[in-house]
Amino acid sequence: MNKSTVTPVGEVEVTDAHKELFPGFERRRVNTGEIDVVYVIGGEGPPLLLLHGNPLTHAMWHLVAPEFAKHYTVVAPDLRGYGDSGKPAGGGDHSAYSFRTMANDQVNLMTMLGFDEFMVCGHDRGGRTAFRMALDHPEKVKALAILDIVPTYNVLSNVSKGWGHESYHWFFLAQKEPYPEKLICADLDYYMQYKLNKKGVGLKIFHPTAFAEYLRCATPEQIHGVCEDYRATIGIDYEMDSEDYGKKLIECPVHVLWGGLSHMNRHFKALKDWREWANQVSGKAVPTGHYPAEQRPDLVLEELLPFFAKAMK
DSSP, X not given: OOOOOOOOSSOOXXXXXXXXXXXXXXXXXXXXXXXXXXXEEEOOSSEEEEEOOTTOOGGGGTTTHHHHTTTSEEEEEOOTTSTTSOOOOOOTTOGGGSHHHHHHHHHHHHHHTTOSSEEEEEETHHHHHHHHXXXXXXXXXXXXXXXXXOOHHHHHTSOOHHHHHHTTHHHHHTSSTTHHHHHHHTTXXXXXXXXXXXXXXXXXXXXXXXXXXXXXXXXXXXXXXXXXXHHHIIIIIHHHHHHHTTTOOBOXXXXXXXXXXXXXXXHOOHHHHHTTTXXXXXXXXXXXXXXXXXXXXXXXXXHHHHHHHHHTO
16 A cells, blocks of 8 residues: 555646645646546555545545644545536436446545555545445445435435425435526525525634635536536435445444534434444544534544544554
8 A cells, every 4th residue: 555656637736725724735636537636645654535525625624634644645635526626527317426436536546546445534425425435345445434424325215304404405406407507607606605604604614715715616617516416316326325225235444423513413313324334333423513524623533533543453
């Protein structure tokens, strides 16, 4: 698992935001076979892959990545369709944005970096990508940490009035192209400001530079990628998960953290749901909303550093 040098594709601007959020990390772009992936990498030791959620970018890890990098080689990419990574057109069965496809992007990235096996931490959409990665590539994923989700199958098989009211965007974003794209992009800045601050706490949670990065990356091309992500979720992803439910289990240890103030805690039983998919599940609620890595990075590190250390023994 020795780190190798990957030849970048084109130039990647080393922005002031990168310097502020990820001091000591390199910022790179590489083609993984289908798309260009932009990522940051830093630290030394066993590899740890960090996968962000929607509508965020790898910037969401800026408060925990430097501490992880004291122990691990940290790789934090922008997912397909997000941030500065490639945003191919979707359509068809939306498999271009399935969690299997998104997981394969990141497996290819880690392989190109010389990592045959690694640990993964995913939040939100990144957590769903990591879930599929652990099912499809059990020989690769040595430990899986999940922030504030339960598996997609469990969500969509147990839709309630309360969850639907809070998470309406799952079905709005999944509507036929270009309906949601056109509505969102009619006032994209308003949409992002509302999305990230809809309960009036976002501006207290997010670092101003990270918040500005989320706004910068919210282009019409990203909105299309986001919508395709959700179209795939209620279609091909749900079909894959339904096929695997009760037949495939995640083999590695799984540690789940969820916000005690999040919709997750109101509508699901996280440990029960994850134990339907894995035999080695631990975890707890933390006093946050949906963004624990930015709201309480100290608690995320307190939980995940010993979890990863144990997994690597």
